[in-house]
Amino acid sequence: xxxxxxxxxxxxxxxxxxxxxxxxxxxxxxxxxxxxxxxxxxxxxxxxxxxxxxxxxxxxxxxxxxxxxxxxxxxxxxxxxxxxxxxxxxxxxxxxxxxxxxxxxxxxxxxxxxxxxxxxxxxxxxxxxxxxxxxxxxxxxxxxxxxxxxxxxxxxxxxxxxxxxxxxxxxxxxxxxxxxxxxxx
Amino acid sequence: xxxxxxxxxxxxxxxxxxxxxxxxxxxxxxxxxxxxxxxxxxxxxxxxxxxxxxxxxxxxxxxxxxxxxxxxxxxxxxxxxxxxxxxxxxxxxxxxxxxxxxxxxxxxxxxxxxxxxxxxxxxxxxxxxxxxxxxxxxxxxxxxxxxxxxxxxxxxxxxxxxxxxxxxxxxxxxxxxxxxxxxxxxxxxxxxxxxxxxxxxxxxxxxxxxxxxxxxxxxxxxxxxxxxxxxxxxxxxxxxxxxxxxxxxxxxxxxxxxxxxxxxxxxxxxxxxxxxxxxxxxxxxxxxxxxxxxxxxxxxxxxxxxxxxxxxxxxxxxxxxxxxxxxxxxxxxxxxxxxxxxxxxxxxxxxxxxxxxxxxxxxxxxxxxxxxxxxxxxxxxxxxxxx
Numbered sequence: 001x002x003x004x005x006x007x008x009x010x011x012x013x014x015x016x017x018x019x020x021x022x023x024x025x026x027x028x029x030x031x032x033x034x035x036x037x038x039x040x041x042x043x044x045x046x047x048x049x050x051x052x053x054x055x056x057x058x059x060x061x062x063x064x065x066x067x068x069x070x071x072x073x074x075x076x077x078x079x080x081x082x083x084x085x086x087x088x089x090x091x092x093x094x095x096x097x098x099x100x101x102x103x104x105x106x107x108x109x110x111x112x113x114x115x116x117x118x119x120x121x122x123x124x125x126x127x128x129x130x131x132x133x134x135x136x137x138x139x140x141x142x143x144x145x146x147x148x149x150x151x152x153x154x155x156x157x158x159x160x161x162x163x164x165x166x167x168x169x170x171x172x173x174x175x176x177x178x179x180x181x182x183x184x185x
Numbered sequence: 186x187x188x189x190x191x192x193x194x195x196x197x198x199x200x201x202x203x204x205x206x207x208x209x210x211x212x213x214x215x216x217x218x219x220x221x222x223x224x225x226x227x228x229x230x231x232x233x234x235x236x237x238x239x240x241x242x243x244x245x246x247x248x249x250x251x252x253x254x255x256x257x258x259x260x261x262x263x264x265x266x267x268x269x270x271x272x273x274x275x276x277x278x279x280x281x282x283x284x285x286x287x288x289x290x291x292x293x294x295x296x297x298x299x300x301x302x303x304x305x306x307x308x309x310x311x312x313x314x315x316x317x318x319x320x321x322x323x324x325x326x327x328x329x330x331x332x333x334x335x336x337x338x339x340x341x342x343x344x345x346x347x348x349x350x351x352x353x354x355x356x357x358x359x360x361x362x363x364x365x366x367x368x369x370x371x372x373x374x375x376x377x378x379x380x381x382x383x384x385x386x387x388x389x390x391x392x393x394x395x396x397x398x399x400x401x402x403x404x405x406x407x408x409x410x411x412x413x414x415x416x417x418x419x420x421x422x423x424x425x426x427x428x429x430x431x432x433x434x435x436x437x438x439x440x441x442x443x444x445x446x447x448x449x450x451x452x453x454x455x456x457x458x459x460x461x462x463x464x465x466x467x468x469x470x471x472x473x474x475x476x477x478x479x480x481x482x483x484x485x486x487x488x489x490x491x492x493x494x495x496x497x498x499x500x501x502x503x504x505x506x507x508x509x510x511x512x513x514x515x516x517x518x519x520x521x522x523x524x525x526x527x528x529x530x531x532x533x534x535x536x537x538x539x540x541x542x543x544x545x546x547x548x549x550x551x552x553x554x555x556x557x558x559x560x561x562x563x564x565x566x567x568x569x570x571x572x
Contacts, residue, residue, distance in 0.1 A: 008491065008493045008494060009432075009491045010428075010429040010432050010433070010485065010490050010491035010492045010493075011428055011429070011432050011491070012432065013432045013433070013435035013436045014428060014431050014432045014435055016435065016440075017431075017435040017438075017440050017441070017443060020440030020441070021440060021441055049491070050328055050329045050330060050331075050491050050494035050495075051327070051328055051329050051494070052327065052328055077328075092326055092327065096325065096326065096549040098325075098331040098332065098421060098425060098548060098549060099331070099332075099420070099421035099422065099423070099424035099425035099428075100421055100424075101424075122424070122428070124331055124425070124428075125328070126325060126326055126327060126328035126331070127327075127328050166428070169424075169428050170424075170427060170428060170431065170445055170448070171424055171428075
């Protein structure tokens with residue numbers, strides 16, 4: 001079972017819908033997380049959401065508790081939430097991407113995707129990862145073709161993955177494939 | 186009864202009635218046997234009434250009416266702080282015993298000429314509007330909202346003939362979700378263009394509008410499409426709404442069934458072009474009426490995105506109750522089918538005060554002066570009826 005932790009976003013159920021094509025999915029509000037569902041889940045997903053990771057200490061706590069024990073996936077805010085919990089700074093961008101389709105490029109550090117591949121993806125983020133960023137076993141594996149902003153990471157040791165963009169958006173052309181790859185990793 | 190004179194006679198009869206646009210003309214609902222004033226306590230019961238004991242449905246087996254904005258907020262657990270209020274009901278539904286089909290050309294001769302005041306007062310001037318606008322832009326930069334719609338309200342004191350207003354509005358601006366309600370102590374006249382819920386059996390669809398272009402001699406449908414496609418701001422706003430409506434349908438639909446049926450197409454109306462998408466899905470088996478209303482309302486395209494966080498920002502900011510504005514009007518049939526619009530481009534007349542609310546969106550690249558004027562243009566079509 002995949003357990004989606006919802007940060008009250010208007011895109012969370014697109015994520016749930018997409019994940020449901022692969023496994024049973026449960027979804028609860030971040031403030032009403034159910035312990036037995038957490039323990040039962042094989043994968044925990046941190047949803048997109050408004051605001052910044054510092055607004056969701058409960059989600060960081062869950063991340064730290066289950067890191068290395070279960071597969072963990074973060075999308076948009078969820079992506080930032082994981083990196084923030086790993087000590088990263090999440091900062092405002094000069095140019096903001098809401099409802100924007102852009103291209104991301106896979107680099108050599110990816111184990112799941114082929115380096116040099118490009119994907120058209122939908123973006124909804126005000127904030128971004130401040131770089132340089134270093135955490136053990138974490139690699140930035142996709143970047144925006146134009147701005148170079150971090151768009152995906154992989155931690156293949158602890159099975160932790162994240163997308164800054166929205167694989168569930170209609171603006172992302174191969175969203176299903178992207179999700180399938182990390183679910184089967 | 187002669188249909189030609191029907192409007193005049195029903196208007197003179199002082200009976201409450203409702204007119205709602207259909208594909209070919211209008212339906213008129215009257216002879217109400219029940220009137221239900223909704224509040225936070227009775228709405229759940231109202232929505233979950235089970236009528237399935239009936240074997241054969243009549244066309245009048247339905248409730249028609251509206252949900253106000255505050256009621257819809259409360260239904261999804263969003264609080265609206267104490268605001269300036271005219272104490273207008275939070276929602277009203279009627280059970281009609283008569284439905285009459287009317288042709289598109291509504292014939293009505295207003296009998297008495299009310300003296301109408303044409304002066305309107307706006308509740309937020311351009312200065313205050315700009316301040317709110319800048320505040321919300323900061324909230325976009327910090328990621329608390331991606332798109333938010335600031336509402337301004339125009340008010341005046343006057344006695345109006347709502348049927349006359351509606352007939353004139355139908356001539357100049359025949360909107361696909363137009364409706365009017367005339368009851369003893371209030372009336373609503375609306376040229377809403379936007380359908381929020383269209384449910385038949387297990388099928389449900391929503392048709393959000395984001396993007397409006399005024400018609401001129403030099404523009405045709407193809408040019409309008411190019412305009413929208415090349416306008417990055419409009420496109421981004423529209424994309425956001427499409428993903429949000431997909432999300433809302435996904436809450437209640439079978440996984441994999443939510444489909445974007447029409448992506449960013451242009452629809453032509455009498456005075457303008459709209460940039461619309463059509464999203465549909467198949468409802469999960471155990472979904473009840475209340476689940477549908479909670480998932481879809483208030484309609485996202487007129488609020489902003491993400492819904493909950495944006496509603497909270499709006500409610501903290503707004504000093505006056507929205508009443509019907511950005512609520513929903515429509516009907517629920519006893520067999521569970523329903524149709525609802527989003528209440529925009531409307532006049533609420535209550536206690537001889539008319540109010541017209543309008544809103545336009547703040548996204549990261551919008552401009553305060555432009556949006557303030559855009560609000561006025563939207564209100565003007567309705568203000569012009571006051572003559």
